[in-house]
Amino acid sequence: MTTQIKSIEEYKEHYQRSIENPEKYWEEQARHFYWYEPFERVCEWNFTEPSVKWFLGGKTNITVNCIDRHLATKANQKAIIWEANMPDEEVVSLTYQELHDEVCKCANGLKEIGVQKGDRVVFYMPMVPELAIGVLACARIGAVHSVVFAGFSAQALADRVDDAQANVIICSDFNNRGMKCIPVKQVVDDAMDISCNSVKNVIVYRNTGEEINWSDDTDIDWADLMEKQEPICEPEIMDSEDLLFILYTSGSTGKPKGVVHTVGGYMVYTCYSFKNVFQYKEGDVYWCTADIGWITGHSYIVYGPLLAGATTMMYEGVPTCPDAGRFWAICEKHRVNQFYTAPTAIRALMAQGNEWPGKYDLSSLKVLGSVGEPINEEAWHWYDQYIGKGKAPIVDTWWQTETGGIMLSPLPGITDTKPTYASYPLPGIQPVLVDNEGNLKEGNNVEGLLCIKHPWPSMIRTTYGDHERCKSVYFSLFKNMYFTGDGARRDDQGRIRVIGRVDDVINVSGHRMGTAEVENAINEHPNVIESAVVGYPHDIKGQGIYAFVITQDKELDLEFKDEICAVVRKEIGPIAKPDKIQFTSGLPKTRSGKIMRRILRKIACNEMDQLGDISTLLNPDIVKELIQNRNK
Ligand code: PRX
Numbered sequence: 001m002t003t004q005i006k007s008i009e010e011y012k013e014h015y016q017r018s019i020e021n022p023e024k025y026w027e028e029q030a031r032h033f034y035w036y037e038p039f040e041r042v043c044e045w046n047f048t049e050p051s052v053k054w055f056l057g058g059k060t061n062i063t064v065n066c067i068d069r070h071l072a073t074k075a076n077q078k079a080i081i082w083e084a085n086m087p088d089e090e091v092v093s094l095t096y097q098e099l100h101d102e103v104c105k106c107a108n109g110l111k112e113i114g115v116q117k118g119d120r121v122v123f124y125m126p127m128v129p130e131l132a133i134g135v136l137a138c139a140r141i142g143a144v145h146s147v148v149f150a151g152f153s154a155q156a157l158a159d160r161v162d163d164a165q166a167n168v169i170i171c172s173d174f175n176n177r178g179m180k181c182i183p184v185k186q187v188v189d190d191a192m193d194i195s196c197n198s199v200k201n202v203i204v205y206r207n208t209g210e211e212i213n214w215s216d217d218t219d220i221d222w223a224d225l226m227e228k229q230e231p232i233c234e235p236e237i238m239d240s241e242d243l244l245f246i247l248y249t250s251g252s253t254g255k256p257k258g259v260v261h262t263v264g265g266y267m268v269y270t271c272y273s274f275k276n277v278f279q280y281k282e283g284d285v286y287w288c289t290a291d292i293g294w295i296t297g298h299s300y301i302v303y304g305p306l307l308a309g310a311t312t313m314m315y316e317g318v319p320t321c322p323d324a325g326r327f328w329a330i331c332e333k334h335r336v337n338q339f340y341t342a343p344t345a346i347r348a349l350m351a352q353g354n355e356w357p358g359k360y361d362l363s364s365l366k367v368l369g370s371v372g373e374p375i376n377e378e379a380w381h382w383y384d385q386y387i388g389k390g391k392a393p394i395v396d397t398w399w400q401t402e403t404g405g406i407m408l409s410p411l412p413g414i415t416d417t418k419p420t421y422a423s424y425p426l427p428g429i430q431p432v433l434v435d436n437e438g439n440l441k442e443g444n445n446v447e448g449l450l451c452i453k454h455p456w457p458s459m460i461r462t463t464y465g466d467h468e469r470c471k472s473v474y475f476s477l478f479k480n481m482y483f484t485g486d487g488a489r490r491d492d493q494g495r496i497r498v499i500g501r502v503d504d505v506i507n508v509s510g511h512r513m514g515t516a517e518v519e520n521a522i523n524e525h526p527n528v529i530e531s532a533v534v535g536y537p538h539d540i541k542g543q544g545i546y547a548f549v550i551t552q553d554k555e556l557d558l559e560f561k562d563e564i565c566a567v568v569r570k571e572i573g574p575i576a577k578p579d580k581i582q583f584t585s586g587l588p589k590t591r592s593g594k595i596m597r598r599i600l601r602k603i604a605c606n607e608m609d610q611l612g613d614i615s616t617l618l619n620p621d622i623v624k625e626l627i628q629n630r631n632k
Contacts, residue, residue, distance in 0.1 A: 001032045001065075001308060002272040004279070008414055011427075018427035022454055025428060026054070030268045030457075033307075034069050035060045036237050039264070045455045047482065050475045053241050054265035054457045061235035062244060062267045063140045066306035067100045068235075078311045081285065082129045083330050085176035085317035092129055096309075099133070101231035106137035108229040113168070113201050113220065117142030117236050120166040120246065122199075123292075124148050124157055124188055126175035127316045130205045130222065131292050132302050134170050139244060139263075142236035146246040146258070149293025150175055150182070152573040154190035156256075160248050161191060163258055164464060165198040170222075172207040178321035185212045192218070240264030246464045247295055249401040250514035251473055252485075252504035258464030259295075259401045265457030266299075266404050267307060273405040273426055274304030277395055278367050279412050284337040287313035288369070289327065289345065294511075295401040296371055299458075300340060304405070319345050324352035328360040328387070339387070340369030340397075342510040343379050347540050350382045357386045365392045367412045371399070372510030373542045374500055380419035398422035398498045400484065401512075402474065404458025407431070408496055423495040430454045431496060433488060438478040443490075449502060450488040451481040504597065506535035506543045511575050513545070515597075518578070521571035522547055525564055527554040532587050532595050533578070536604040544579035546604035548587060548626070556583045580604070580631040586622040588614070599623060603630055 005011050018025040023042040030039065039058030045051065067079070075097040082092040094102065115121060121143050125131040131147070138145040146164045148157050161169065169191075175182040185204055192199065204212070205222035244266055246258040280286060286305055290296035292314075305312035313334060319327050327349065331339060349356065368388050370380075375396055384394055393412035399405060407429045408422035415424050425431050433441040433448030441448040452459075459482065463470040477483045487502045501507065504515045515533040522531040529550045538544035547564070554560055561581045568576050588596040602611050603626050614620045 002029050002268070002275055004275045005411060005414060005427075011411055011414055014427040015425070019430060022428055026268065026457055029272050030055055030058075030264070033060065033065050033267060033271075039240060043455060047455075047475050047480050050471055052455045052459055052461060054455075055240040055268070058240040058264050059237050060240065060264060060267070061140065061238050062263055062303065062307075063103060063136050064235050065267060065271075066136065066303065067096060067103060070096045070309045071100060074309055077309075079306060080129055080132060081311060081313045081334060083313065083315045083334070085178070085321070087322065087326070087329065094129060099136075102133045103136040103140055104231050104233035105226045105229035106133050107140040107233040109225040110137055110143060110168070111141055111233075112225070112229070115141065115143050115168055118144065118243070119168070120144045120146055120164040121168045121170060122146050122148055122157075122161050122164060122166040124150055124169060124171040124184060125205065126150055126172055126177070126184065126207060127291055127314050128172065128205070128207060129314060130172075132314065135245075135292070135302060140233055140235055142238055142242065144243045144245055146248070147293050147298070148248065149291060150184055151293075151575055153570055154187045154194060155571050156573055157187060158191040158194040158196055159255060160258075161196045161199060163248070163255070164246055167198060168201050168203065169196070169199055170203045170205070172205045173212045174208040174210055176208065176316060178318040181208065181210070183212075189213055238263045241461070245298065247298065247401055249295075250505060250512050250517055252514055253516050256514070256517070257466070257469055257473075259460050260462045260464050261404050261458065262461050265459070266303070269405040269456060269458035270299045270304035271307035274300060274310070275308050276411055276426065277397060277406050277409050278338040278340070278369065279414075280305070280308055280310050280338060284366075285311050285313065285334050285364075286338040286340075287315070287330070287334070287336045288340040289315060289319070290340070290342070290371070295404070296340075299405055319349060320352070323356070324349055325356040325359055328357045328362060331362055331365060332360040335364040337364055338367040338369065339365055340371065342372040343370055343375040344373065344509040344540060344542055346370070346375070346379045346383050347542075350379060351540065354386055362387060362389065368392045368394045370394060370396045373507045374498060375420060377419045393417055396420070396422045398496075402460040403456070404460070407452070407456075408498070418491070418495055421491065421495045421497045425496075428454075428456050431488075432481065433490060434478055434481070438481075444492045444494055445490065447487065447489040447499075450484045450486045450496075450498065451478055452484065453481055455482075506545065508535070508538075508543050508545060508575065509541040513576055517572060518545060518547070518568060518576050521568045521576065522549060522564055522578070524571055525567045527551050527560070528564070530587065532597060532600055534597055534601045534604050536580070536601075538579065541579075545576065546580045546582070546631070547578040548582050548584050548600055550586065551583055582626070582629055582631040584622070584626055584629065586619055586625070588620075588622055588626070589618045590616070591618050593618070600626070603627060606630070
């Protein structure tokens with residue numbers, strides 16, 4: 001399904017064709033899928049409104065392409081292999097036939113409780129096969145899934161449920177992560193107490209079977225619901241542009257926004273990019289360590305691999321449990337061929353010592369992937385040397401929740417690789433660098449803001465319930481371009497290196513976080529008057545969270561800092577907890593009252609020689625105090 005590029009000549013030829021005639025190129029790719037009714041037009045777009053439509057008039061169902069289509073040849077091939085939290089627990093695998101049956105049962109179960117096409121279903125679950133089954137079951141019946149990472153707090157979950165106006169939440173009782181057992185259903189109960197008025201039912205998958213609170217009015221046991229269902233469910237016939245899912249992600253202002261992806265374009269592009277970036281071959285075992293709560297899990301654990309008929313692995317636990325060799329033990333045990341992880345995990349494992357990977361047979365690895373944040377040179381070389389033994393090309397893949405699929409990446413064994421460079425655009429992707437005014441920065445050896453010129457099939461369609469926001473964030477700054485929010489440089493060979501965000505978004509352990517969100521959370525503390533949050537370089541996490549806080553009537557001690565962290569945990573979740581807190585009597589502001597984050601960033605990063613001109617500040621004296629009390 002879809003083309004697999006096999007040589008540098010083919011890449012160049014495909015790229016050229018995809019740019020000269022994008023519609024023809026994507027028509028060819030889309031033809032490989034099953035459509036109930038063929039599409040009448042390939043693409044209609046206008047970046048001003050914005051309005052982007054792909055494969056117009058086409059009718060399909062993504063699960064038919066993920067599952068049913070493979071049954072003739074792959075019914076007994078493993079679709080999903082699940083590795084549990086602890087190494088001595090049993091491996092669960094599902095063949096394509098078994099996956100089909102489970103997805104159909106779940107789809108019928110959802111229908112039985114009244115879920116219909118277009119309804120929103122929120123998932124708040126650990127990495128268990130039932131999460132993939134549930135997501136696909138939604139797609140089967142045309143319900144819109146919105147997976148919320150199970151590390152978010154009750155408040156953050158409630159915010160997302162409310163925004164999506166979801167009818168159903170699907171969760172587990174508990175979540176096993178390393179040595180911890182996290183009470184998931186309790187968080188859902190708390191979210192329901194906060195708001196979630198649209199929710200009629202909570203389906204609970206008994207993961208550990210431990211005692212939980214139960215409400216007969218709303219709660220339904222997953223096993224009870226599934227038990228009585230038929231393993232056949234006619235797929236809902238979906239229009240190409242019907243909603244497939246909403247995934248919330250952070251921006252520079254306000255609450256997280258619901259990025260909307262639709263069926264047809266997302267299907268074509270995730271399959272295409274998966275096959276090409278990972279060079280997946282029949283019989284390979286592919287493992288992406290991401291969580292399905294993020295876009296990487298959606299596109300490259302569930303949809304991309306299944307569309308391509310691959311065997312995709314899911315892992316419930318953490319990289320360091322029971323020890324720092326776990327990832328490598330899993331690679332050896334399942335003879336993993338393509339391994340895809342985040343730089344933060346590589347750095348954390350690298351810090352545990354080179355002996356860990358040395359204990360395992362990693363000879364099956366053919367391709368190593370990196371995603372989510374810039375990979376530093378040291379981590380790149382370690383990954384290459386200790387994991388790939390110099391023989392498995394590293395694909396540093398740059399993309400975003402909004403792009404739906406990988407945009408920039410080397411093609412392993414086909415294009416060259418260079419540490420820290422995501423390198424080359426996939427066919428159909430037209431990246432450009434611009435200056436602050438939107439002027440193109442052409443030629444090589446230049447730096448600029450990364451934008452994309454032409455639409456691609458899996459791009460964001462809207463932000464749920466607020467199209468204006470989609471327009472203003474991505475399409476208003478520069479005319480006729482999608483603005484990524486990232487800064488990048490192009491080297492002398494035309495390879496692109498993505499440097500990082502140029503807006504008020506930080507990337508902590510590969511998790512995207514809006515500084516405004518963290519500030520709003522900190523400000524919930526009754527003794528906090530104002531706060532400002534910036535990122536600073538962190539050895540393992542990539543970026544750490546540095547908070548400057550103005551307070552009143554309280555002793556500035558460790559206990560207060562703990563309270564602030566607790567508020568952030570409650571409002572967002574542990575991933576947003578500040579690494580450093582500095583109490584201050586003021587923040588540097590412009591005469592119009594805007595916080596000068598640039599100065600705070602320099603102080604947090606200890607780059608005092610780069611503070612620039614501070615004389616125009618409303619309160620230049622505060623800078624001295626901030627420097628003096630800097631939290632080292
Ligand atoms: O800043 C870029 C960074 O992650 C952002 C997107 O985050 P999210 O939507 O959560 O998606 C992450 C997984 C696709 C981007 O704007 N980013 C992602 N991949 C890379 C990267 N930065 C540098 N190199 C990468 N390979």
